[in-house]
Amino acid sequence: MEPTTLRAVMAALRKPETGCPWDLKQDHQSLARYLREEAAEVLEALAALRPGDPATEAHLCEELGDLWLQVAFHAQLAADRGAWDIHDVERAIVQKLVRRHPHVFAEVDVEGADEVLTNWAAIKREEKGQAADHEPRLLDGIPASLSPMDEALEIGRRCAKVGFEWPDLEGVLDKVKEEVGELQAESDPVRVEEEFGDVLFSLMQWARKKGVDPDAALRRQMIRFKGRFASVEDDARAAGGWEQRDLDQMEEAWQAAKRKGKA
Template sequence: MTPTSLRAVMSALRKPGTGCPWDLEQDHGTLARYLREEAAEVLDALAALEPGNPERERHLCEELGDLWLQVAFHAQIAHERGAWDLADVEAMVVEKLVRRHPHVFGEVEVSGSDDVLVNWAAIKQDEKAGRGETARKRLLESMPASLSPLDEAMEIGRKCGKVGFDWEDLDGVLDKVGEEIRELQAESDLDRVEAEFGDVLFTLVQWARKKGVDPDRALRRQMARFRGRFRHVEDHAEANGGWEAQDMEAMEAAWQRAKAAGTEAP
């Protein structure tokens, strides 16, 4: 009988003697790369999402399923050694969400999302104290090593902002972006150019944070637009003698036609 739940499927795939040889060979360490890959594919699907577009909606649903599979895989391996299982994962996150939302499941009142974040941070501190984690940690320690550079830059800005080390407004950040770009333009030594370029990127990420823009999503969406428009340039080249017969003017004209048509990646 074919199993119908993800938990049952994973149990069958990992069953000694009758399961899948590849699945049986995996452990938490070997699965790490697949977790990273599936998370990245979910982010790409989110960047490409057009709410109401059936194809894009299905793609996001499918990618989330692949990510869920990774969670179930790790839970099955833990279950086999008698540690915890998928039900424990769900129970733990439910308990945490209820505890950290007293304004929904308790008597606490909040006036907006800022109050929610303040309460959340305070509750996390209480949780750490309850576990005996009293040693002082520096503010920028303990960030996940798996964060992308963009996400880490965002998290650094958030943490510093919570203690008041931040620009007062968006104009202040833009002024700093302009300053960093001028410093970049003034450099010629490659090491200094790299350092100043990093300053520009970091400051732009902080502008995005204060503006409420997700820089990772913005960059993924821009790359999707670029791929879609460049396919139009490539099609134009193939129809007109190949790349060798093209000059920048012809390719730019094809690019602008794709841009005017709103060409995007599928």
């Protein structure tokens, strides 16, 4: 009889003697690269998602399944050595969510999302046994595994919690313009890199305050770029190759693709 649950499939794949040789060779460290890859593919699927569109909905569902497989694989490795299993993973996160949402599962009142985050931070400190006057520094403990983009957002979020934040969105945009001006004024390679970093960091904070996911925005922009450039390439091929097209002709094909996409 074939297994009908992911946990049963993983147990069969990891069963000594009869399991899959590749799966039996894996450990937590060898699987790390696949976890990163699958997480990235989920983000790509999210960027391409058009809610209600069957193809992109199915693609996201499939990619989430691949990511879930990685969680189940790590849990099976732990179960094999008698440490914990997938049920313990679920139990732990359920307990954490219930504990950190007393406004839902207990008699605690809150006045909006900001107070929810404040309570969450306080409960988290209590869980770790940290007194308010012995907390780690505000920007300590940011996971090293975060991408530079996500780390920039996390830095901004943490600073905003204590009031180190622009009072309005226009102020952030003014800062972006200021940094762009400083970048344009620089010629020294080292300073150019520093100013370019300032521009990127400021843009990340504008996106955070605006409620834009910069990772998703960039991924969607790249999807649009690839689609439009494919039209430019088709036009060049129809003309006999890239050498038959100058920049003005390529720009014309690009604009035609852009108009088509908007239509």
